[in-house]
Amino acid sequence: MRFNLTLLLLFTWFPQYFFGQIQEVNPPDYIKTIAFKSNTKESQLPILKLGEYVVLEFDALNGDEEDYYYKIEHFNFDWTPSILVKSEYMDGFDNQRIRNYENSLNTYQIYSHYKLTIPNAQTKRLKVSGNYLLSVFNDDDELVFSRKFMIYENKTNVGVSIKRSRDVQFIDEKQRVEIVISSNSMQFNNPKQNVKTLVVQNNNLNTAISNLKPQYTIGNKLIFKYDTESSFWGGNEYLYFENKDIRAANIGVRQIDLQDLYHNYLFTNTERASKPYTYNPDINGNYLITTIDADDPSIEADYVWVHFSLIVPNSFRGDDLKNKSIHIYGNFNNYAIDESTKMIYDEYNQVFTKPLLLKQGFYNYKYVVLNNGKLDEGAISGNFYQTENNYKVIVYYRDLGARYDKIIGLGEGSSVNISN
Template sequence: MRYSALTLLLALSAATACVPLGTPITDPSAGRVGQASPVQAPRANVPLRFEDAVYDPDIQSVQCYVSTGQPTEIFAPPVVPLNQGNPIVLEFDLLGNQSRRLTARLVHCNADWTPSVLTDLQFLDEINEFNLTDYRTSTGTQVPYYHYRLRVPPVKLSGNFLLVVQGPDRQPLLSRRLLVYDNKMEVAAQLGLPPGGAARYTMQQVDFVIRYGAFPLVNPAVEAKVVLRQNFRWDNAKYGLRPTFVRDAEQQLDYQFFNFENAFPALNEFRPADIRSLRSGGLNVAGVNLQASPREIALLPEPTRAGRAYTQYEDADGQRVFESRDFLGAGATNADYVWTTFQLQAPAVAPGPVYVFGALSDWQLKEDFKLSYNAQQQLYTGRVLLKQGYYNYYFVVGRPGAAPDAAYFEGSYQPTENQYDVLVYYRPPGTRADLLIGYRPLVANGQEVQLRRGSLFR
């Protein structure tokens, strides 16, 4: 991700204020999408999913990041070292004209995101229930909402954590995956060239090594569990990678494969849409309907990019920023919700359902982001309620039991800039949970890193 120009393009304030918990604040005259009832109807038991999930349609615009004090902090994934110099922050909106008493808790998970058997006191120094007292009401918006913010407390152990926000009925409203690492091993990574003909032009391969030094590994090839991610996604992460070489003398594990085990489709730079202003059309906006309530924005019909020449430009790697340029103030509370219509030109029906995909959909194939095809117009269209801001996204084709196919409409080009990270887990003998003892981020084809081939595998 290239932040130099994005810092100027997307800088926004994150001002919030605390409102003490008390009697819920209501405004009977305020309307909203679907008109919320002043009294919440009881919900059936909702099973907790150990993934980034939203369980209540009133929860929108969830962001989870590391607070660094910089304008680009919202791009920092929820990954922190164990000493946690900077906290993880969760922000989201609750649509409607009534606030709720919300709490949050942490669940320690194993490397495969199953819950561990640790008790709360084994990874926390405080009671595992955090009140969300930092919230503000929206200002000057057609769609009323309450904006919540939570600083996640520090933990005592490394590993995977699921942050769960729940309502007064103790049912989950949203969940987010967090990572806390404690680097006990040295992890080094570089971008390699995938073997095999045309794949070198469409794939990106990440070669890496793990140097475990004096760390007590008896069977390092088995005990070190490795996960490889692209753009901090979990839906296409690589699990179960075994080292190709074990160098006992150097106490080093090499991961340099030849059958694409550690390779990803490079895809393309993300498509942008700027809906921060309702008074003037932003990037990729075809028109605005100010008479509708909520107001409506139509994006330009977009062509397929597969088979076309690659064009490099700065993007946000699928992320988004919430902001309104029409009014002064914090985008967290003065950005309105608008119906946004996506349009994709397609001469024929795709070999599967088509979705808008990115951080705006939690990197999942959600029904709200599914597009319908008009054969006469040769156009896929779909309408989604989005908060004003700057968005990145792909058009993808859903595939049963597999990661979405983004290359069908976006193409795949090796020079594309992507972010990768390597996660190394280990369960010490006699313990009951996996710890995250190695973490290494890498930017492929970006200005932030200098990639020197051949420097790792000496």
């Protein structure tokens, strides 16, 4: 009876942890342009060295100048809560108000821009490596949104090389990742059990491959040369537009209109899966806030209704895509797929359309298909082994008797020089 009562209490207090891994929570409509990065790289997935800073910025468009609070939690490799108490992974306190905010200046859309830097005067230091979740709450202690980030210790060398698939069926469509992990400062004990890896393509955790085991060892080197297990679809280069000047047509913008806010109409895109691969430099799904004639784009860049349009033949790959769900995809909303990104079919013009409210800047995007809940990134854009993609390999280690999963190394590679 005592055991059952304990289980009941645990389910009551921590229900979100008993039904799978913790997931990021996407914000409501009035929270826009969440930028989350380390102090050294312009990435929307912060992976920072122990001791470095992480910066969170976002806009609240409701004009209420609300107070927001943040909490930081530590997690295991599989995103289940670690058993560490806060004082073991943090010097200082969380659950603090975000004090740094400014209101927009000379913009049609009124908003408040919030900025949080960690460490700070209240949260003085994050002491251990591993997985972290940063959650933002409002005055009523309601969760507004959350984002994952990682802290690593530089204890290993992680070699990453990108190869073409060995599977003839997908040799022109997939890329595979080969990994070599070595260290001069530590000995790997039982690496098949204690070493875990996470391979991330273009900072997108939704498509990451986790928990590859070393196939064999040479001395103190761990070798990973999988084929199918470490393969990603190559995808295609991202489309892009720039509207740093909302009063004039920029890259990708064909028409401008001013109503309550500015409206930018992009050139209509077509499917690329049936066309040959064409190299087109991109920033791998990322975005950058920028505007002309402004000293501080974070508060002087305006919000614009950006109108996307897409023509897809009904006979494309034998499928009638009008009966499927097509979404606009990119890091501007953390690769979220929901009603806010779902395109609507215009019967009269025979084109899919969708307006999105976005802050001025340079954006990468592409179109993806959701078919019976399954994501197909290449249905419209295509999959090509030549596509330039960024890959990050994160190495976790839990030694015998340890109480949490450390991150002991980070490796990075690009498919720009892909080989057989």
